[in-house]
Amino acid sequence: MYTITIQxxxxxxxxxxxxxxxxxxxxxxxRALGGPDAVLAAYRAWQTAEETAESEMTADDIALAKRWIAAAARARNDGFRDVGETEAWFEVRLDR
Structure with missing residues (x-):
């Protein structure tokens, strides 16, 4: 479905x-988004939001993209909890 790696x-x-x-x-x-399928949907909505004017998006997609942003920030904090200060970041890559 998707792969997560530290870059x-x-x-x-x-x-x-x-x-x-x-x-x-x-x-x-x-946990934040409701499972792997919800992660994919939210990630795709966020990708769309990055490339599309808000006026061209549905209210549901906007809300989903905002949920992605909040969940990804929380996940980043949890992910790096034991790593310490770093410039690293998490990459989410959709499996084809």
Missing amino acids: DAPNDLPERTRQDAEQRFRRTLE
Whole structure:
């Protein structure tokens, strides 16, 4: 469905710490949004919002994109909880 990876992480970040952070990010997203299918829908709505004028979007898509932003911020905080200060970020990639 989708893959989550940490990008631009420090070279000395242990693999286990990386995997745990990615799992925390995924779990928080899925809890906040209502499961894997809801994560996909919200992510797609957010992608659409990034490329489309708000006036061209439905109210439901706008609301879903806003839910993505809030859930992703919470997931980012949870994901990096044990990592410390970093410039890294989580990439969500849809599986084809």
